[in-house]
Amino acid sequence: MRLSRLLLMFCAAFGLASPVLADDGYDLWLRYRPLSGTALAQAEAHASAVVTGEQPSATLAAAVGELRRGLGGLLGHPIGSNEANGAILIGTPRSLPTLAQLRLPLGNLGSEGYLIRSVTLAGRPVTVIAANDDRGLLYGSFALLRLFQTGASLDRLDIVSAPKLMLRVLDHWDNLDGHIERGYAGNSLWDWWKLPNYKDPRYTDYARANASIGINGAVLNNVNAVAASLTPDYIAKTKALADVFRPWGIKVYLSARFTAPMEIGGLKTADPLDPAVAAWWKAKADEIYSAIPDFGGFLVKANSEGQPGPQDYGRTHADGANVLADAVRPHGGIVMYRAFVYAAQDSHTVDRTKQAYESFKPLDGKFAQNVIVQVKNGPLDFQPREPVSPLIGAMPKTPLMLEVQITKEYLGQATHAAYLGPLFEEILRWDTFAKGRGTTVAKVLEGERISGIAGVANIGNDRDWSGSTFNQADWYAFGRLAWDPEASSQRIAEDWAAMTFTPDPAFVKPVVAMMMASREAAVNYMTPLGLTHIMATGHHYGPGPWVKDLARAEWNPVHYHQADAIGIGVDRTVSGTDAIHQYAPQIAKQLANPKTTPDNLILWFHHIPWDYRMKSGRTLWDELALHYQAGVDQVVAMQRQWQALKPFVDQERYEKTEAFLAIQLHEAEWWRDACLAYFQTFAKRPLPAGVPAPAHPLSYYEALQYPYAPGH
Known part of the structure; x- marks a missing residue:
């Protein structure tokens, strides 16, 4: 019997709290630590064995192996x-003919859905996991x-999910x-130098974690791509990762550099309408699919932030997407074409927030069938x-996928605890009115x-994967909401x-x-009431609302708050x-008036x-200051909540x-003090009661520099 089981039994016998064992965060939410009490008794009754057909596929073998690994740890x-009695039967009607007699309702599950049901088979109670595909x-x-890990009831299970x-x-x-652009958890998980000959076992654990929350694809390289990613050497390295991920249901994708035909192909142009360019992309796709038959396709960032693209040749984004789509279509591949674009030239009158809509809305219906605009x-x-x-719901003839940042x-x-599940849920429940009231982003x-969602990963080679334990929750929430966008965060x-910790309700x-x-x-402590993009420039670490001397107007934080002696905020009416x-008339009407605009977006749409x-009933200045203070107070409350939970958590x-x-807390106070010191130079009003004066003069905050902040 394991030592951990003996410890649990000892503590239970003498009424002691369960011991909290050391944990460095590597196991994420797949810890499989021993159960106790009612949860253990229930699990023992339902998991005496795992049964499947003979000669399982690599994917079914992974599923069975995970069940045995997980249940072995829990029991x-x-x-x-x-x-x-209490066995778990897992299979498709083809791989496990015993299931055929149960006539399970698998017709609407597609290739990724599953059914979990408590049944009686040959007089024995069993739990069935069935699906159309492994x-x-x-x-x-x-x-x-x-269900086992969270202590849910296992009686009379009848779960259908797709x-x-x-x-x-x-x-x-x-x-x-x-290096990871905007990465805060160490360096890249992919050791390109050692690939393809050495496949780090951690790649399998990465795939397991993604499969556990339903993620089925990974773009391996930066959207600010380099052409070398598409060379034979790196295709071989990508193949090695694809081979590791495949049993776990994960396809690999690559970000494509638009000028790759010139940089590694020797062509004189990357014009998407040039026949030689089209032929080069077709040959490159054939080469990739020859090595990786289930390669997912390309992600493309073009004509944005200095990246090359079709507009360099007087072509449209549809032209640029379609040449790649034509190349991967024979293989079943897709192109995810990003709508994050803004004008290459500076303009002091342009509103950057309008440019994705202006660039892509006129192209609705002009993209190839296997293009999805991200x-x-x-x-x-x-x-x-x-x-x-506003672009979401505005292109009925073109598939759109949502992109969020994990x-x-x-x-x-x-270092900041800021669970992103509510942010993702807020987005997914936004009503676009695209087809009338109730057409939420999730419904769109x-x-x-072709439906989808992409999340910019927060994963690096730190031992805990995401830089902190609570950042793991953002990865987890993304996967669960990607599976069901209408789920509760x-x-x-x-x-x-x-x-991740314990199912004890007291925790x-x-x-x-x-x-x-x-x-x-x-x-609250960064950008309350609809303020936006007032972070320090470049690394985006800490506040910088005073920055105004960058080369382009739209790079400067002052462009996004427009504070003056009259007020603050951007008039987008x-x-x-x-x-x-750019929004549906029902939304535009609401946003046209400050009194009907939600307070949490008022400074985004109005100069107040x-x-x-x-x-x-408070003035805008007092409301703004009190929101900054509320953010600081909320962090203090979080500290107290965490301290009270110490008995439930391992020391590390x-x-x-x-x-x-x-x-x-230190940085929340920094945000509050720096921003209020700056905005007070325009408001020229005293701080309301309950908000302390900034700890330093404004010049102190303006002088702070962080040239080596991570994630640049």
Whole structure:
């Protein structure tokens, strides 16, 4: 019997709290630590053995192996493979003919859905995991393990689940030298130098973690791509990763450099309408698919932030996407073409938030059938809060996929606890009115001919994968919401907390309350009331609302708050940039008036006088200052909540989180003091009661420099 099981039995016998064993975070939410009490008794009754057909595929073998690994850890002993009371039967009607007699309703599950059901077979109670395809069995296995881990009832199970989105993809902004753009958890997980000959076992654990939450794709290299990624040497390295990921249901994709035909192909042009360019892309696709038959396709960033693209040749984004789409179509591949674009030239009158819509809306219906346009959740750039991009729901003839950022470039990076589940849920529940009231972003995505969502990964080679324990929850929430965009971020947090720490309600309830409030806390101490993009430039670490001397107007934070003696905020109504009219009429009407605009977006859409009376009855200046203070107070509350949970958490993860919360409090106070010191130079009003004066003069904050901040 394992030592951990003996410890649990000893503690139970003498009424002691269960021992908290050491944990460095590597196992994520797949810890499979021994159960106790009722959860253990229930598990023992339902998991005496795992039974499947003979000669399973690599994917079914992975599913069965995970069940035995997980149940062995949870029960504290190895799991058998013979049919018995409480056995788990796993298979498709083809691989396990015994299931055929049950006449299970698998017709609507597709190739990735699964069914978990309690049945009686040959007089024995068994739990069945069934699917049409082995990928569904893999996802069903992880779903059943989640029930065991969280202490859910296992009696009379009848679960039917299928993903609502086809493409559930992580975008890794990883460079070939190991650096990660906007990465805060170490260097790249991919050791390109040692590939393809050495396949780090960690690649398998990465794939397991993704499969456990339904992620089925990974873009391996940065959207700011280099052409070398498409050379034979790197195709071989990509193949090695694809071979590791394949049993876990994960396809690999590559970001394609638009000028690769010139840089590695020897052509004199990359014009997408040049026949030689089209032929080069077709030959390159044939080469890749020869090595990786299930290669997913290309991700493309073009004519944005200095990247080359079709507009360099007077062509449209549809022209640029379609030449690559034609190349991968014979192989079943797709092209994910990013809509994150803005004009190459500077303009002091342009509103950058309008440019994706202006660039892509006129091209609706002109993209090839295997192109999906990838749209950032907001019209700007992954801010702590943005309105949803008006492009979502505005291109009925073109499939769109949502892009969100899991790595927290603008939300405290590695050290701030800011659970992103509520942010993702807020986006997915936004009503676009594309087909009338109730057409949420989730509904728009689910209704696309090719449906999908992409998340910019927060994964690096840090031992805990994401730079902090609580950043793991963002990866987890993305996967669960990608599977079901209408799921509850709070319920997801409850599952994550139970699996990552303990299912004890005395821990789960308060830690989830802390998590659910944490993103709003960050918004309050960074960018309250619809303020946006006031971070320091380049690294985006810390506040920089005073920056105004960069080469292009739209790079300067002052461009995004426009504070003056009258007030603060950007007028995006008809009297300003008129960005509101990119939205459906029902939304535009609401946003046209400050009184009907939600307070949490008011400064995004309106330039508001300092003495304007907010819905609370307070002036805008007082409201702004009190929101900054509320953010600081919320971090203090999070510290207290975490300290009260110390008995439930191992020392290593407890102390790391405690230290990070101390950093977060210091930086929340820095944000509050620096921003209020700066905005007070325009407002020229006293701070309201309860908000302390900044600790330093404005010049102190303006002088701070961080040239080596991570994630550049």
